[in-house]
Amino acid sequence: MTRIRLKYAIAAVASACLSVGCSFTLAQPVTPMQAAVEQFADYQRTLQEQRDELEKAIAARHEKALELGLESQENSERIQDLVGESDSSGGELVASVIDQACIARFQAAWKDMALELERLQRQSKENLAAVRVLSATLEQALEAAEQAPGE
Amino acid sequence: MFKSQTDEITERIRLQVCELIECKPFCLPEAHTALVQSFVTKIENGYNLPYFQGDTDHAIDLLFIAYNVTPQDQDEIRIQIVAIMDKLITAQQRSEQAIKNAVKVAQGIHVQLGQTLPAWLSVKENGQPEQVRAFVIETMLALGKDIASKAAQVRQDLQSIAEGYDRVLDETLQVKRRSEIELSDLIKDNQEFALERQDGETRRQQINALVVDMRGEVQRYEQQVMESKLAMDILIALGAQWVSTLLPHSVFKTAANATIIAATRFSNLYQAQALADARERGSAPQEQADSILRQHVALLENVQKYEQLRTVHEDELSKIKALLVGCCREQKTVELAIRAFNLSLRALTRNIEIVEVMEFFFRSLADFVVTIVAGAQARIDTYTNAEQGGPIGANGIDHLVRTTDGLFIEQAGQWLAVAQLGEQFAQTFNAAWLRLNELSGKYVLSSELDEHLDNVITYLDTLGSEREQRSKARLGEVQRCLESIQGFLGSNGPFG
Numbered sequence: 116m117t118r119i120r121l122k123y124a125i126a127a128v129a130s131a132c133l134s135v136g137c138s139f140t141l142a143q144p145v146t147p148m149q150a151a152v153e154q155f156a157d158y159q160r161t162l163q164e165q166r167d168e169l170e171k172a173i174a175a176r177h178e179k180a181l182e183l184g185l186e187s188q189e190n191s192e193r194i195q196d197l198v199g200e201s202d203s204s205g206g207e208l209v210a211s212v213i214d215q216a217c218i219a220r221f222q223a224a225w226k227d228m229a230l231e232l233e234r235l236q237r238q239s240k241e242n243l244a245a246v247r248v249l250s251a252t253l254e255q256a257l258e259a260a261e262q263a264p265g266e
Numbered sequence: 267m268f269k270s271q272t273d274e275i276t277e278r279i280r281l282q283v284c285e286l287i288e289c290k291p292f293c294l295p296e297a298h299t300a301l302v303q304s305f306v307t308k309i310e311n312g313y314n315l316p317y318f319q320g321d322t323d324h325a326i327d328l329l330f331i332a333y334n335v336t337p338q339d340q341d342e343i344r345i346q347i348v349a350i351m352d353k354l355i356t357a358q359q360r361s362e363q364a365i366k367n368a369v370k371v372a373q374g375i376h377v378q379l380g381q382t383l384p385a386w387l388s389v390k391e392n393g394q395p396e397q398v399r400a401f402v403i404e405t406m407l408a409l410g411k412d413i414a415s416k417a418a419q420v421r422q423d424l425q426s427i428a429e430g431y432d433r434v435l436d437e438t439l440q441v442k443r444r445s446e447i448e449l450s451d452l453i454k455d456n457q458e459f460a461l462e463r464q465d466g467e468t469r470r471q472q473i474n475a476l477v478v479d480m481r482g483e484v485q486r487y488e489q490q491v492m493e494s495k496l497a498m499d500i501l502i503a504l505g506a507q508w509v510s511t512l513l514p515h516s517v518f519k520t521a522a523n524a525t526i527i528a529a530t531r532f533s534n535l536y537q538a539q540a541l542a543d544a545r546e547r548g549s550a551p552q553e554q555a556d557s558i559l560r561q562h563v564a565l566l567e568n569v570q571k572y573e574q575l576r577t578v579h580e581d582e583l584s585k586i587k588a589l590l591v592g593c594c595r596e597q598k599t600v601e602l603a604i605r606a607f608n609l610s611l612r613a614l615t616r617n618i619e620i621v622e623v624m625e626f627f628f629r630s631l632a633d634f635v636v637t638i639v640a641g642a643q644a645r646i647d648t649y650t651n652a653e654q655g656g657p658i659g660a661n662g663i664d665h666l667v668r669t670t671d672g673l674f675i676e677q678a679g680q681w682l683a684v685a686q687l688g689e690q691f692a693q694t695f696n697a698a699w700l701r702l703n704e705l706s707g708k709y710v711l712s713s714e715l716d717e718h719l720d721n722v723i724t725y726l727d728t729l730g731s732e733r734e735q736r737s738k739a740r741l742g743e744v745q746r747c748l749e750s751i752q753g754f755l756g757s758n759g760p761f762g
Contacts, residue, residue: 163352166348167345167348170341170344170345170348171341171345173338173341174338174339174340174341174344175341177337177338177339178339181339229712230711230713233709233711233712234711236709237708237709237711240706240707240708240709241707241708241709243706243707244703244704244706244707245707247355247703248700248703251359
């Protein structure tokens with residue numbers, strides 16, 4: 116979901132750049148440029164919100180990973196106890212061992228997700244920084260256009 | 267005698283203006299003229315631009331460090347730190363814009379002066395008293411009023427910059443408070459860290475208490491000065507200006523526009539006038555002079571304590587560094603989180619101090635603009651008198667011609683200085699927001715955290731030694747000033 120939104124944002128930024136480029140080339144009236152400045156400000160806000168959402172997602176994953184670690188430890192201790200008890204049921208031991216394998220798979224998937232989320236966050240922040248620079252450049256161009264004689 | 271920098275610059279400017287008035291052919295100063303450089307020094311008022319750039323860079327670096335060393339599970343704190351970075355970028359972008367506008371206004375006024383000059387030269391050459399009088403009343407009065415109104419606009423813009431930083435400062439303080447609450451939750455089970463934090467907190471409270479003491483001390487000082495009815499020139503001669511320059515910025519935070527001692531620091535106009543008068547006027551009674559000198563000594567002793575406490579406070583930077591190197595790299599546990607939080611808090615606290623210094627500088631620059639307005643107003647008053655009075659004698663015409671020549675030279679020099687310094691600052695702000703933006707666009711992956719911490723350690727090392735050197739220099743300055751003032755006590759004082 117996040118990735119789709121991010122891609123959408125990047126595509127939108129690229130399209131805005133193209134539109135800005137056109138407005139420079141075709142020397143259109145100032146209004147579309149002002150609209151582009153507004154559009155860039157919107158992208159910036161979207162990317163900021165996205166960055167904060169990702170921050171929350173990373174924290175939530177981190178917390179879940181800690182819970183899984185705790186669960187894994189408890190389950191592992193239970194297996195040790197079951198192995199040590201002579202009268203324990205074999206079924207319970209098997210179930211606990213299967214649980215442990217599931218937890219391990221979850222942990223691995225969770226680790227992959229951490230990396231993926233962090234990469235997304237890196238990309239999101241890079242995009243935001245780029246949009247900020249583009250935004251400032253566009254605002255300067257707009258100001259220069261407004262101050263240009265005869266316009 | 268300990269001669270103040272303002273004293274030297276004011277005298278230098280007076281001589282340079284006289285020299286340019288006598289210059290044939292009469293022309294406006296250019297950007298490279300020595301007079302313009304003197305005005306630049308005067309606006310800076312002892313503030314060092316490289317320090318400003320360095321401080322801004324450090325604030326940016328420390329915020330970036332604060333964000334990255336805050337554990338990932340503390341998302342609220344990380345989001346708040348990033349929000350501060352966003353606001354700082356916006357504040358710097360607005361600063362760049364406002365300063366650029368100030369530069370444009372300054373350049374515009376310089377052009378306006380250049381366009382008016384040929385007409386003045388022609389009137390002056392004809393030497394007809396009525397023509398001189400008419401030119402001064404019509405053209406110069408209008409020009410002076412126009413300059414005053416434009417300068418007032420620049421001042422307003424500069425003040426809004428300072429207000430913008432105030433908002434960032436408030437936000438930073440709020441995040442710091444919230445971080446402290448989170449921190450206290452984390453450390454409640456760890457006595458050792460709790461004690462360590464308590465220790466730092468006690469020292470911070472001592473520093474704050476000292477600042478409050480100094481504010482009280484300044485208030486008592488103000489009261490005594492008012493009662494003694496001593497003139498500003500006497501106070502400056504007794505060292506009020508040195509004391510005010512050495513007092514920490516935070517002492518002036520709430521009192522900049524209200525106090526006499528703040529005026530000696532912030533108001534160039536006040537200083538210039540008072541110092542000029544001081545040369546011609548008498549001395550204060552010895553008893554009153556000694557009483558004021560003792561107050562100055564008390565204030566400086568507090569400044570000394572404050573600087574010493576701050577030095578100890580900053581030693582913690584190296585302690586944190588040692589802990590990062592020692593225990594925490596291998597134990598990715600709550601210990602790292604606590605240390606990281608501590609470091610975040612330190613970085614945020616440092617950021618507050620830097621923002622305060624930035625705000626101070628803008629007060630100083632806005633104050634210089636006030637000086638320009640006041641100067642222009644004084645000239646306008648001369649013209650208004652000319653307008654209202656009867657026929658002007660030969661002496662009156664000479665005075666009017668010299669005053670008008672002086673206005674052209676001083677105004678051109680001052681506005682060129684504002685433009686020159688403004689351009690440097692606009693560049694600094696541009697570089698600063700681009701740098702902060704670049705850093706805010708970086709995200710340190712957990713797999714890269716170790717390497718990042720290595721860089722943080724190296725950085726803290728460099729920053730620590732730089733700050734130590736500055737602190738030593740400042741303590742030396744306080745000591746020298748204290749010795750000078752103590753030397754005046756019981757003797758004939760600075761008037762001897």
